[in-house]
Amino acid sequence: MKKNDIVTVEITDLTTEGEGIGRAGAFPLFIKDTMPGDTVRAVVTKLKKNYGYGKALEILTPSGDRIPMCCPLARRCGGCQIQEMDYRAQLRFKTEKVLNNLKRIGGLPAVLSEDAGSPETDREALDAFPVLPCIGMEKPWHYRNKAQVPFGRNRDGEIVCGFYAGRSHDIIESEDCFLTPPEFGEILRLVKAWMLSYGIWPYDEQDGSGLLRHVLLRKGFHTGEILVCLIINGDSLPHSEELADALDREIAGFKALSLNINKIRGNTILGPETRQIRGPGAITDTLSGISFRISPQSFYQVNPVQTEILYKKALEFAGLTGSETVWDLYCGIGTISLFLAQKAKKVYGVEIVPQAIEDARENAERNGFTNTEFFVGKAEEVLHVWYEEHPEEQIDVVTVDPPRKGCDEKCLETIGRMRPQRIVYVSCDSATLARDLRILTEQYGYRVEKVQPVDQFCQTVEVESCVLLERVSSL
Numbered sequence: 001m002k003k004n005d006i007v008t009v010e011i012t013d014l015t016t017e018g019e020g021i022g023r024a025g026a027f028p029l030f031i032k033d034t035m036p037g038d039t040v041r042a043v044v045t046k047l048k049k050n051y052g053y054g055k056a057l058e059i060l061t062p063s064g065d066r067i068p069m070c071c072p073l074a075r076r077c078g079g080c081q082i083q084e085m086d087y088r089a090q091l092r093f094k095t096e097k098v099l100n101n102l103k104r105i106g107g108l109p110a111v112l113s114e115d116a117g118s119p120e121t122d123r124e125a126l127d128a129f130p131v132l133p134c135i136g137m138e139k140p141w142h143y144r145n146k147a148q149v150p151f152g153r154n155r156d157g158e159i160v161c162g163f164y165a166g167r168s169h170d171i172i173e174s175e176d177c178f179l180t181p182p183e184f185g186e187i188l189r190l191v192k193a194w195m196l197s198y199g200i201w202p203y204d205e206q207d208g209s210g211l212l213r214h215v216l217l218r219k220g221f222h223t224g225e226i227l228v229c230l231i232i233n234g235d236s237l238p239h240s241e242e243l244a245d246a247l248d249r250e251i252a253g254f255k256a257l258s259l260n261i262n263k264i265r266g267n268t269i270l271g272p273e274t275r276q277i278r279g280p281g282a283i284t285d286t287l288s289g290i291s292f293r294i295s296p297q298s299f300y301q302v303n304p305v306q307t308e309i310l311y312k313k314a315l316e317f318a319g320l321t322g323s324e325t326v327w328d329l330y331c332g333i334g335t336i337s338l339f340l341a342q343k344a345k346k347v348y349g350v351e352i353v354p355q356a357i358e359d360a361r362e363n364a365e366r367n368g369f370t371n372t373e374f375f376v377g378k379a380e381e382v383l384h385v386w387y388e389e390h391p392e393e394q395i396d397v398v399t400v401d402p403p404r405k406g407c408d409e410k411c412l413e414t415i416g417r418m419r420p421q422r423i424v425y426v427s428c429d430s431a432t433l434a435r436d437l438r439i440l441t442e443q444y445g446y447r448v449e450k451v452q453p454v455d456q457f458c459q460t461v462e463v464e465s466c467v468l469l470e471r472v473s474s475l
């Protein structure tokens with residue numbers, strides 16, 4: 001086989017990144033925008049020793065799971081990698097992605113829940129644990145409460161905003177997205193019009209000129225409140241009051257306009273300093289009746305409908321009765337912490353972003369919780385120091401919800417030494433989850449009881465999981 005050969009390929013599998021896998025003869029090819037059940041005519045674009053890549057030219061026979069794409073930009077944008085897959089098939093794909101990562105990367109005895117009772121996977125004999133079917137949404141669209149939209153100029157020098165094309169920094173012009181609320185499109189058009197009126201230029205990544213880099217938008221789905229944060233390559237923003245007036249006038253729910261200063265070249269979106277232009281500098285939202293203040297720099301789950309399901313699972317898995325002391329690691333603005341605080345004696349939380357901990361403390365207070373205590377710092381350091389100082393304090397449950405890279409090993413080691421009866425691991429990356437579960441089970445005497453995937457990121461290949469581990473060893 002050579003590059004540029006045209007081949008017919010039957011797609012039989014999917015990578016964890018959502019690329020179809022098929023064979024041209026005996027040679028495996030990875031082909032984007034295809035799915036199991038498709039037969040495609042493809043051109044070979046790249047060859048390695050044992051496999052290659054192709055680009056689909058024509059779908060000869062479509063998969064039974066293939067549905068019409070609803071966003072015309074989906075393929076170029078790359079944000080919704082599996083939008084052409086029927087939603088039930090998306091959920092199956094996600095359940096299997098978690099299962100396969102746990103088995104392949106973690107070497108763990110995971111089984112699909114429907115197989116858990118069968119003689120081949122005798123749970124007791126194999127120590128197998130079930131991966132439950134991924135919990136999906138009724139309406140898997142317009143679910144995101146946050147967008148970070150880059151601004152730039154097109155080839156004709158016109159101001160554009162939209163999304164980076166997959167694996168590049170070319171902006172695909174689009175104000176409206178099928179994953180975000182309709183108000184976000186209205187705000188982006190309004191910001192663009194304001195830039196044109198006052199001669200505000202977008203940032204140019206190549207030469208570092210221009211002012212506006214990104215617009216960060218957040219909406220509280222329960223409160224309707226909207227925060228607009230302009231990320232600028234400078235110290236001040238001329239005519240920001242006029243922008244605030246226009247947002248006030250035209251956008252229902254507009255609550256706050258902030259400025260974030262980022263003068264550093266490179267692709268980090270947010271800079272270290274945020275200033276308020278109008279309103280309180282944050283919005284509030286509620287999850288299961290608990291009210292949260294959310295600042296621009298603070299992490300907040302992007303899909304609030306599924307977040308309630310996820311956190312309720314975390315609370316259920318924690319098995320609290322009212323007498324337990326809990327550590328919530330990587331706690332953000334204290335969302336999981338406050339869910340747990342409803343049923344625990346005491347909850348400690350730790351988080352690296354100082355602003356998020358300010359939010360967490362205020363959130364505890366505004367909801368009347370007096371049984372929480374929050375620390376700023378790295379989870380691996382704060383937990384270690386705290387444990388050295390409080391070796392006698394019994395910790396019953398630890399919850400962790402780390403970023404994609406998973407938990408620091410030192411953090412897992414301290415958890416192991418603290419010996420909580422249960423660990424609840426919330427993860428947005430099943431590969432690092434698998435690595436960490438292996439460490440907890442092999443080195444610290446824990447057993448995985450169950451894994452519940454939850455679809456927080458419909459139309460994409462990403463999946464969130466909530467895992468219960470029980471302490472089984474008396475070591």
Ligand SMILES: C[S@@+](CC[C@H](N)C(=O)[O-])C[C@H]1O[C@@H](n2cnc3c(N)ncnc32)[C@H](O)[C@@H]1O
Nearest residue numbers: 299301330331332335351352378379401402403
């Ligand atoms: C996936 S978020 C979870 C936040 C929170 N549990 C929630 O659901 O809203 C991960 C959080 O870990 C924080 N973080 C990243 N590295 C950290 C570290 N080494 N120690 C403590 N927190 C960290 C991030 O700032 C972020 O808020």
